[in-house]
Structures are given as structure tokens and as C-alpha cells.
Amino acid sequence: MQNKGLVRAFAILFGLVCVYQLSYTYLSYTKEKEAEVYAQQKYPDDGEGYSELREAAERNYLDSIGKEEIFAGITYNDAKDKELNKGLDLEGGINVILQISVKDILSGLANKTKDPSFNQALLATDELQKNSQNTYIEDFFSEFEKIPDAKLASPDIFANKNLSDDITYDMTNDQVKPVLRKKIDESVASAFEVLRKRIDKFGVTQPNIQRLGESGRILVELPGARDIDRVRSLVTSTAQLEFWDVYKSEEIFPFLFSANNLLKEEADKVEKAKAGVEETNEVVADTTEVDTTQVDSTKTDADAAIDELLEDAEDSTDIAAQVNPLFDLIAVQGRQGGPVIVSVEQKNADQFMAYLNDSKVRALLPVEQRYAKFAWGKPSKDSELLDLYVIKGNRDNDPELSGGVITDARQEYNQLGAVTVTMQMDGKGAKKWEEMTGRAFSQQSQIAVVLDDVVYSAPGVTSGAISGGRSEITGDFSIEEGQDLANVLRAGKLPASADIIQSEIVGPSLGQEAIDSGIMSFAIALVLILIWMIFYYGKAGAFADVALVVNILFIFGVLAGLKAVLTLPGIAGIVLTIGMSVDANVLIFERIREELAKGKSQADAIKDGFSNALSSILDANITTGLTGLILLVIGTGPIKGFATTLLIGILTSLFTAIFVTRLFINGYGKNGKELAFSTGATKNLFKNINIDFLKKRKIAYVISGIMILVGIGSLVTQSLDYGVDFVGGRTYTVRFANDVVPTDVEKDLVATFESAQAKTYGSNNQLKITTKYKVDETGEEIDAEIANKLYESLKPYLTDGLTYDQFANGDKDKQVGIMSSMKVGPTIADDIKQAAFWSVLGSLIVVFLYILLRFRRWQFSLGAVAAVFHDVLIVLGIFSLTYKFMPFNMEIDQAFIAAILTVIGYSLNDTVVVFDRIREFFNEHTTWPLNKNVNGALNSTLSRTLNTSLTTLLVLVAIFIFAVPLRGFMFSLIIGVLVGTYSSLFIATPIMFDTVSKVGLKTKEPKEEEKKK
Known part of the structure; x- marks a missing residue:
């Protein structure tokens, strides 16, 4: 063999690289075992609900050591990010495939038209889709073409005011089709962006979200996710895009100063109580021991006092070592006149927000600010800081303007070549936008673009009230950031529903x-x-x-x-x-x-x-x-x-x-x-x-x-035993405390569901149960109904005292109930x-x-x-x-x-x-x-x-x-x-x-x- 030295060198180097890659998995595994041992020692397995307590203790332990160096500069967070990924079947978690309704998008683009040709084509497409492998839009075009003299560019269909820049009444059907394909792709991209941002906030490691071809389907995998109801809400709820006025930093500084003093006083009370001093007042602040070192608070200039406190603040999340509970968590003070109040490290964000939303702290807000809402800005890839904004809320918590008025948004470039985002609103939105921008210009303030309670941008108004509903948002955007903001703005007007057509949950x-x-x-x-x-x-x-x-x-x-x-x-x-x-x-x-x-x-x-x-x-x-x-x-x-x-x-x-x-x-x-x-x-x-x-x-x-x-x-x-992958339906892996006979269980299930199968799955105390009951229906309430019926049918075989919640979520203490579940809609089957x-x-x-x-x-x-x-x-x-x-x-x-x-x-x-x-x-x-x-x-x-x-x-x-x-x-x-x-x-x-x-x-x-x- 020639080049033996080269082969030997390559094999050794490749082996070392593989060892290096796997070292992250080893390091994260050792820390997770430490967390597991810690949780087991803290919560023995003889108490009620010990499994959930252990899970929480493990998470808290790992959060607390996340940035500590393990070896050669590698932290647990680094190791976790680069470890060997485990799928749902090995780690547990949730996997769903969402179908974005292209029918809803088309209907929205056509302004909910009553045109008979259009609606006839939609109904025909719905029927065709049951056995078609084409995308919805292609089948729609096919069915629309069958209608004599039907024209996509009709003023009653797509040649409307909202699409006037893209579709004119003299265009042929073939000319309109690529425009509609592009609009649908943009709508699905918007939905994808909303989901991605939500999942980033969900808190699971190594989530996976991807579009599946051009079908309008989106795959979401959340390894390690446990809260099923939260995931369902996360992936199916409508995006909440809103526009709010925001306070300037100097308008909120006095409140922050008062809040910090109150928290210090409450901490002092706790310290004295621990030292044996009688206190009769109720303590509402964190009860951890704090340092009561006093800081001169006699200054009357709130801004100067805050500046001084920020200079002296220690970068620590340990309350016991803090001089000022609130200000010690602030990393950067906001610029005067700007919408960013302060910036806080992400690891301290939850604690900081908890302080601000404490009832006694909120009581310090002036009367004119009593409806203020605190919100974080969009996390940055290049920074571990989160910007705090304060929104001018109201009694009903309703924004002056919601995202439903936006008809289009795009990332573009201005005359200087800088990245900008343009958006167009409908007539109703344009009128309200003119009022808001006029007020913001006169007050030299900003308007926040808020999606799902996260501030994505807070632009100012530089040239007076904006009429006509067409606006350009400028800023120091990268191309990617501009595209993201355009997607967010389009998501606000997304008329499409998202249905879960396939889901898998593994305990x-x-x-x-x-x-x-x-x-x-x-x-x-x-x-x-x-x-x-x-x-x-x-x-x-x-x-x-x-x-x-x-x-x-x-x-x-x-x-x-x-x-x-x-x-x-x-x-x-x-x-x-x-x-x-x-x-x-x-x-x-x-x-x-x-x-x-x-x-x-x-x-x-x-x-x-x-x-x-x-x-x-x-x-x-x-x-x-x-x-x-x-x-x-x-x-x-x-x-x-x-x-x-x-x-x-x-x-x-x-x-x-x-x-x-x-x-x-x-x-x-x-x-x-x-x-x-x-x-x-x-x-x-x-x-x-x-x-x-x-x-x-x-x-x-x-x-x-x-x-x-x-x-x-x-x-x-006698055919084959087709699983739900091929025929659609729901399947559950259910574990019992004792062995069960599948034929007996199946009789009870058939009495409830008409169509059901029960088979031993592994050990004799575990069954795989499949049913096609309401296979064509989707929604959270249908899933809950079927799970409830399953619980009632299996009651004779379950442990006495096992509640529905314990059964549906899998009792973690006794290891019984639904251990995994899967749903496949007939279309995807x-x-x-x-x-x-x-x-x-x-x-x-x-x-x-x-x-x-x-x-x-x-x-x-x-x-x-x-x-x-x-x-x-x-x-x-x-x-x-x-x-x-x-x-x-x-x-x-x-x-x-x-x-x-x-x-x-x-x-x-x-x-x-x-x-x-x-x-x-x-x-x-x-x-x-x-x-x-x-x-x-x-x-x-x-x-x-x-x-x-x-x-x-x-x-x-x-x-x-x-x-x-x-x-x-x-x-x-x-x-x-x-x-x-x-x-x-x-x-x-x-x-x-x-x-x-x-x-x-x-x-x-x-x-x-x-x-x-």
C-alpha cells in the first residue's frame, strides 16, 4: 500500500477530531449525572410528586452551573450545544407536523371574496386533495382552469386593492400564478418565522424546525419537552403582532430607583428577622440572605443616583452578595431619550422581570404609568444582553393598532444601499398609523413593533405623520435581520390556520x-x-x-x-x-x-x-x-x-x-x-x-x-397490519401497574370507540392502543376528548386513585399511564x-x-x-x-x-x-x-x-x-x-x-x- 504514512496520519488526526467532538457529549453527560445525583439526594423517592421535584431541581442545578468552566474553557452550556443529539425516542419529547392552510391564505389574498368561480374552485380543490399528491395551490389552479371564462385577475378575486402593486386586471391566469405562488411562500415563511421565534423562547435544547418542501408543512421537534399543552398552544395559536407607544428611558428611571430602594428595605427586614429582630410586617421580597451595606440615597437627581449605583454594582446573581437587588442585575443603562430602559444579561432576565412585576413594586408606578407593560427586546445572536422596553399600556390591554392591518412587508434597500423594511397597511390601518406616527413625531418618541410580547423594533418617526399606510423602517439592520422583521410584519396579517396533522409524544x-x-x-x-x-x-x-x-x-x-x-x-x-x-x-x-x-x-x-x-x-x-x-x-x-x-x-x-x-x-x-x-x-x-x-x-x-x-x-x-403512518389515526403506548390481557382491554375499547386495537408492546403490562375514532377531526379539544374516553375505558385496569391528569401525562412517580402517543391525519398518511x-x-x-x-x-x-x-x-x-x-x-x-x-x-x-x-x-x-x-x-x-x-x-x-x-x-x-x-x-x-x-x-x-x- 502506497502512502502508508499519509493514511496513518489521516487516521490518527481523524480519530483525534472524533474524540474531540465526542468529548462534549462526555462532559455534558458527567454534569447531568451530577445534577441527577443532587436531585435524588434532595428529593428521595418516598414523597408525593418527587419526579417533578427532581426534574425542577436538575434544571435549576444545570442552570446554575451553565457558564462554569468544566475543562479547558468549555462550559456546560458549550458542551450541551455541541453534544451528540438524541432523537425523541431516546430523550423523550414532542414532534409535530403542522399544515399551514393554503386555502385560508388564498381566501385572505382574495379579500374573502364571494365570487362563485373562486369558491367553487376552493371546494373542488378540497375534494381533490383527499387523494392528490400535488400541493394545494397546484390543484387549485387545475380546478380553477376548468371553470369557463374564470379569470384569476378579476377585480372580485386577486386584482384587488391590496394586490394592486402585483396583479392587474389585464393579466392572464399564467401571469398571476407565479405571483400567488410567491405570496403563499411568503405567508408560510412568515408562519415559519413566528414558530421559530416562539420555539427559541421555549427553553428546550437542540430544537428542530424545518419546512417540508413546498407543501406548506412545517416540522417541529422539541427533544426533552414535557409540557404538552404548552407546546400545542405554542405551535397553533395565532401570532399576536401589535404596535404600541413606548416610554423614554428617563421617564422610567425614577420608578427604577424607587423600586430598588423598596427591594433593599424588604431585604433588610429579612436580614434582621434572621438575626432575631422582631418584625411584624409581611415580607414579600426574596427571602435569601442579603448584604445590607447602605448606599447614599439622599441624592434628589434620580439619573445621577442610578449612574452611581450602576458603577458600583457587582455582576452577580447571588442575592446574598448584592448591594442593590435590582440595579446589581443591570448590565448597561439605556441612552437618554431612547426606548431602551436598561440592558440585562439573559441569565438574570427572569429575576429582573419578577422584581418589576411584584405587586408592591408596581404600586410605585405613577398614576399615569399604572398600565405600563414591561417587555424584553429580541435576543441577539452576538450578545447575551436583553433590552428592556416599557410599553404604554391601557386598562383593556388593547393595542391601538394590530398586525391584521398589514397587507405586505418586504426587506429592501434605500438610496444609500442600507437595508430597510417597507410595510403597507390597509385603509383602516393607514388612518390609525397616521395618528400614531404624528403623535410620536411631535413627542420625539418611538413606536414598538411587538410580536408575542417581544419587541422586535422600536423605530422613531423622523419626518412627521405618515399618511397612506406605506412606511419605511430604517435601522442598523443586517440583511437577515431585515428579512426577519419583514417576516414578522407579514405574520401579523397571516389569515391561515395551522393544524397539527401528525404528532408524536414520547415520555x-x-x-x-x-x-x-x-x-x-x-x-x-x-x-x-x-x-x-x-x-x-x-x-x-x-x-x-x-x-x-x-x-x-x-x-x-x-x-x-x-x-x-x-x-x-x-x-x-x-x-x-x-x-x-x-x-x-x-x-x-x-x-x-x-x-x-x-x-x-x-x-x-x-x-x-x-x-x-x-x-x-x-x-x-x-x-x-x-x-x-x-x-x-x-x-x-x-x-x-x-x-x-x-x-x-x-x-x-x-x-x-x-x-x-x-x-x-x-x-x-x-x-x-x-x-x-x-x-x-x-x-x-x-x-x-x-x-x-x-x-x-x-x-x-x-x-x-x-x-x-x-x-x-x-x-x-387478510392484508397487512397497517400502522397509523399509513391509514391515519391515533396510537397510545399505555403502561399499567399489573399485567393485562389485550383481548379483554380491546373489547372495552371497541365499546367506546367502535374501532380500536390493543396489542402487547414489550412487557405484558404495556399495550399499544390504536383507534381511528374521529381521525378526520383535529384540534386540542378533540385530542382531549379521545384521551378522556380512553381513560374512562381503561379505568378498570388502572391503579386506584390514578387521576386523569396523571394518566394523560404519564404518572412520573409510578411509571403508569400514557407513555407515548402519536397522531397521523389521513392526508399525510x-x-x-x-x-x-x-x-x-x-x-x-x-x-x-x-x-x-x-x-x-x-x-x-x-x-x-x-x-x-x-x-x-x-x-x-x-x-x-x-x-x-x-x-x-x-x-x-x-x-x-x-x-x-x-x-x-x-x-x-x-x-x-x-x-x-x-x-x-x-x-x-x-x-x-x-x-x-x-x-x-x-x-x-x-x-x-x-x-x-x-x-x-x-x-x-x-x-x-x-x-x-x-x-x-x-x-x-x-x-x-x-x-x-x-x-x-x-x-x-x-x-x-x-x-x-x-x-x-x-x-x-x-x-x-x-x-x-
Whole structure:
């Protein structure tokens, strides 16, 4: 191997980078374990509600140490931000897909028109969407075009006053369509921006929000989120965009000064009370001990006093060390005449706001300011400070102007090239805006743009009252900040509703159990593989084991570096990659053994073995990688995690098998040491095998034909157990204190819901309950109604005294109730089903083309694809035949599609290796008959085929036994590996042979040596 030094240096550096990336995960884990121990010591498990108390204690502990250095300048917050992300199934949390109503947007753009053509097209589109895979807007255009003489640019539809700058009455339908597409995209972007800002304030680590194509759907993932009701409100409530007058900084300073004095006095009372001084007055301030050092407060100039206090303030959140409870939290004083009162570090913001909203403190506000509202400004990426604004509120808390009056907003540039934001209001809004801007100009004050109680901008008015409703907001904006503000302004007029069409909620305890089972299966599978490789290949197997461990380090390091999400199927993907990555080493070692058997020296055998195996290794991994890429594109959530880890594993395993293993082997043999690549027990295994596989092909055809026909018969008569992913509905994982009989529970559920299923899920005290009751209806009240009905139906099986709230949220103390739930609307279920179909079909087409390109003979492609169809049909047939009596979940869901694609990849992996050897035999033995070449190739690869299948099965069985939630997933893979191994020998190759025999095969001229023979 050339460039050994370069490869060694790269491997070492890459390994160090991976260790560095994973160090963040280790550091955050150690601190979280400290917090867990602290919480357990503080709240033993013998009190009521100890789980919630522990959670709060853990959060407080981690918040308190968040910025403390752990190692080499790394804080817990740094480590948490860069740790390996865990998916919902491992950490618990909430995942929802929202559908922004494009129908509502269109109706809003048309000013709620009563035009019959427009409304007829909307109704027709609603009906078409039930079975359509197109976006709503495309189907709307299609239905509108069917109406005779219907014109989008009609004054009664889109050529209205609000869209006059973009659509005129003389435009054709084709000219209007791109304008509407752009407007809809802007509306969805506005909704996306609102959600993103809300989620940033929600407080979970590593949230994920992304738009899903052009469908108007938005995915929101909140790992670790617990408050389900709060999340529902967060993602479905209407954006509250408002415009308010604000106070100037100097108007609020006297109040802050008085508030600080009051808080000091209350703190003094607490201190004296602790020292034994009798106090009869009620203490309302924080009861933590404080320093009572006095500060001269005799000055009458409030501004000067505040300046002095701010200079002396200590930067500390420890109340016991504070001189002035309020002012010690202020980092920067606001500029006189400006709208920013003070700036406070984000870590102190909650405490500061709590002081200001204390009833006794608010009582200090002057009469004319009694309705004042305190609000923080938008957090900045470049600063840890938050700006405080004080809004001029009123008795009813109603703004003079709300965001509903805004018809458009855009980020633009002024004549000097500076970033600005322009907005246009409707007639009613323009009139009120003229009043507000005129007042602000005369008073030299500002108007705050407030979204969901956060001040996004507080511009001043520089040129008098603004008439016409068109305004330009200037400021020191970046392009991104300008776009954000434009999105915020547009969000205020967003007429679209947001419905949750898919949701998944996983409790934290279920997530921890998934981690435990995943780690257990991972460890056992790894140990089995390591032992087997040493048993079969001796010292060479030990070198392969070292490369395998390095491969695992690389996989996790890359996942952490890319900030990919690790899911339970992702762990399965890693473990499966371990089993499959052994294949590359097996191929290499088997070729080296062949070369040694020919009498070559060890050095030459190693060189030729690696060289000859490379083609098969690349072909096998590329075909598997192609199916993984398709899965990555169509998958979401856990399935995307599976595909990600599988693809990363393929790349890293190729590097470690081809380069790292060879480094060890070459290093060992450079001093003349012998390396046998076998042990005493395996030295002569699979030697001199001469099985006539082709002679048995007709028997194999009959057996496979019978299996496929029986499977198809079962698919027709009793179908498959489709999960909610494919049919829509709601599913709940419910845990009971005692074992339950699913058939008994199901009878009670059917009496309530008419349609319901109950199956054991893992242990006998846990059920997976599915119902299609009101599957077409959405909304928080429907979800609550169904959860309540479920609670009433299951009451006879639940612990006495378990309340509805404890059941619905999963009783954290007793570990019973709803542990996870999932809802899939019928529309997205159809989309998932279609995506699954196209992903399987697409993978077959892509692989057919790749094999055709690689082998240059369509017979090879036909044999490979026929074998894949054979494998998929048999797996589906077995699932259809057995799902009713198997003791584990065998639903057909997205995870099952991942399994099918993995089976396709594995089957092709095996088939391509066989085909590669057949091609090699064709080129080497040009005078041999076709059947002799094919049988010779099959016999020569038999040891590799069985060895790889055995190691992969060891891995899959380990996961099947220990990872209970993945048993159905693993069962399909186990069947797939067995059937795939069989089909590569008895289906793919025989079909290729039969088609080649009928059309003939051109071969090269015999070599001179073979002519002589």
C-alpha cells in the first residue's frame, strides 16, 4: 500500500477530531449525572410528586452551573450545544407536523371574496386533495382552469386593492400564478418565522424546525419537552403582532430607583428577622440572605443616583452578595431619550422581570404609568444582553393598532444601499398609523413593533405623520435581520390556520428504556462480532476487530460533528453497519486465503487479496448506499436517523477495512512474521466444495413460487397490519401497574370507540392502543376528548386513585399511564404511503441502472432486481401470514419501509459480490462452459456469503432480543437476510444464467495457455 504514512496520519488526526467532538457529549453527560445525583439526594423517592421535584431541581442545578468552566474553557452550556443529539425516542419529547392552510391564505389574498368561480374552485380543490399528491395551490389552479371564462385577475378575486402593486386586471391566469405562488411562500415563511421565534423562547435544547418542501408543512421537534399543552398552544395559536407607544428611558428611571430602594428595605427586614429582630410586617421580597451595606440615597437627581449605583454594582446573581437587588442585575443603562430602559444579561432576565412585576413594586408606578407593560427586546445572536422596553399600556390591554392591518412587508434597500423594511397597511390601518406616527413625531418618541410580547423594533418617526399606510423602517439592520422583521410584519396579517396533522409524544422514561435496550443490544452485538472474527481468522481477525472499534469511533464522531440526530433506529443502523462492515474484511481475508492457497508469498497474497476484493467491496457498498440515500430523502424523524447512520457507517467502514486493517496487517508482516488468516478450526472450512447450484435451480424456483403465491394469497385475503403512518389515526403506548390481557382491554375499547386495537408492546403490562375514532377531526379539544374516553375505558385496569391528569401525562412517580402517543391525519398518511411506494420502486430502478452500467449486461440487472422482488414479496407474505399471532408488534409503518429498503440493500450487496466473481471467472476461464463458470464462482464465494450472513444475523438477533420496541423491525431484517442469502444463490444467479443461455454470451478469445491445455 502506497502512502502508508499519509493514511496513518489521516487516521490518527481523524480519530483525534472524533474524540474531540465526542468529548462534549462526555462532559455534558458527567454534569447531568451530577445534577441527577443532587436531585435524588434532595428529593428521595418516598414523597408525593418527587419526579417533578427532581426534574425542577436538575434544571435549576444545570442552570446554575451553565457558564462554569468544566475543562479547558468549555462550559456546560458549550458542551450541551455541541453534544451528540438524541432523537425523541431516546430523550423523550414532542414532534409535530403542522399544515399551514393554503386555502385560508388564498381566501385572505382574495379579500374573502364571494365570487362563485373562486369558491367553487376552493371546494373542488378540497375534494381533490383527499387523494392528490400535488400541493394545494397546484390543484387549485387545475380546478380553477376548468371553470369557463374564470379569470384569476378579476377585480372580485386577486386584482384587488391590496394586490394592486402585483396583479392587474389585464393579466392572464399564467401571469398571476407565479405571483400567488410567491405570496403563499411568503405567508408560510412568515408562519415559519413566528414558530421559530416562539420555539427559541421555549427553553428546550437542540430544537428542530424545518419546512417540508413546498407543501406548506412545517416540522417541529422539541427533544426533552414535557409540557404538552404548552407546546400545542405554542405551535397553533395565532401570532399576536401589535404596535404600541413606548416610554423614554428617563421617564422610567425614577420608578427604577424607587423600586430598588423598596427591594433593599424588604431585604433588610429579612436580614434582621434572621438575626432575631422582631418584625411584624409581611415580607414579600426574596427571602435569601442579603448584604445590607447602605448606599447614599439622599441624592434628589434620580439619573445621577442610578449612574452611581450602576458603577458600583457587582455582576452577580447571588442575592446574598448584592448591594442593590435590582440595579446589581443591570448590565448597561439605556441612552437618554431612547426606548431602551436598561440592558440585562439573559441569565438574570427572569429575576429582573419578577422584581418589576411584584405587586408592591408596581404600586410605585405613577398614576399615569399604572398600565405600563414591561417587555424584553429580541435576543441577539452576538450578545447575551436583553433590552428592556416599557410599553404604554391601557386598562383593556388593547393595542391601538394590530398586525391584521398589514397587507405586505418586504426587506429592501434605500438610496444609500442600507437595508430597510417597507410595510403597507390597509385603509383602516393607514388612518390609525397616521395618528400614531404624528403623535410620536411631535413627542420625539418611538413606536414598538411587538410580536408575542417581544419587541422586535422600536423605530422613531423622523419626518412627521405618515399618511397612506406605506412606511419605511430604517435601522442598523443586517440583511437577515431585515428579512426577519419583514417576516414578522407579514405574520401579523397571516389569515391561515395551522393544524397539527401528525404528532408524536414520547415520555422521558420510555426514552431512557430505549437507550438502555439500544446500548445493551449494541454491546452484545459488538462482543459477538469481535469473538467470531478472532475465532475464524485468528490474529488477522484481531486486526479487523481493532479496525471495527476505530470504525465505531468514526461513526459517532461524525454524527456529533454533523450535529445529526441519533435515534433508536439510528442505533440499529450503527449496529447493522457493524455487522455489514465485517463483510469488507471477510471479502479481503477470503481473497488472501485464496491467493495463499495458490502458493503465493504472504506479501504478494496480501497485495493481490486487497486488490482483487476492492471491486466487489465498492459495488456492494454502493448498491447499499443508493438505497440508503433514497431513504434519507423520503424519510423523516427516526427513519432519517437510520439512513444517516447507515450511510456514515458505509463510508467509515470502507476506509477502516481497506486502509486501517491493511496498516495493521502490513505492520505485522514487515518483519517476516507469518499471518495465517485462519485458525485450526477454520483452516480447511469450505475447501474443495463443488456444489452444482444451477442443477438445483428448478427446485428453488418451485419453492420460491409456492412461497410467493401463498404470501400473495394472504396479502389479498387478510392484508397487512397497517400502522397509523399509513391509514391515519391515533396510537397510545399505555403502561399499567399489573399485567393485562389485550383481548379483554380491546373489547372495552371497541365499546367506546367502535374501532380500536390493543396489542402487547414489550412487557405484558404495556399495550399499544390504536383507534381511528374521529381521525378526520383535529384540534386540542378533540385530542382531549379521545384521551378522556380512553381513560374512562381503561379505568378498570388502572391503579386506584390514578387521576386523569396523571394518566394523560404519564404518572412520573409510578411509571403508569400514557407513555407515548402519536397522531397521523389521513392526508399525510396518504402522502407517507405514496412516498413509501415510490421509495421502494425508485431504489429498484436506481439499482437496476447501476448494475447495468457496472456489468454492461442487462441479464445481470434482471437477475438482481428479480431477486429483490422475490425477497420483498416473501417478507411481506410472512408478515401477512404471522402478524395476528406473533407476540410483538408487526405493524407496517415507516420503520418497516426502512427495513424493506435495508433488505433490498443487503440482498443486492450479496448478489453483486457473487456477480462480480462470475464476471471475474468469465474473463479468466474463457474456454469453460457457462455453467461451470457460474458454479465455480458461487462455490468460491460461498464461505464469504455464509460468513457475512452469520455475522449480520448475530447482530440482528442481539437487537431483536434486547431492543423490545424494534422487534418487528428486526424480525423483518432477519427474514430479509435469510431470504437474501438464499436468493443470491438460487434466484438471482439462476435467472441471470437462464437469460444468458437463451440469448448467448460473447466471451474473449482463449488465452494461449488455455489453448495449450
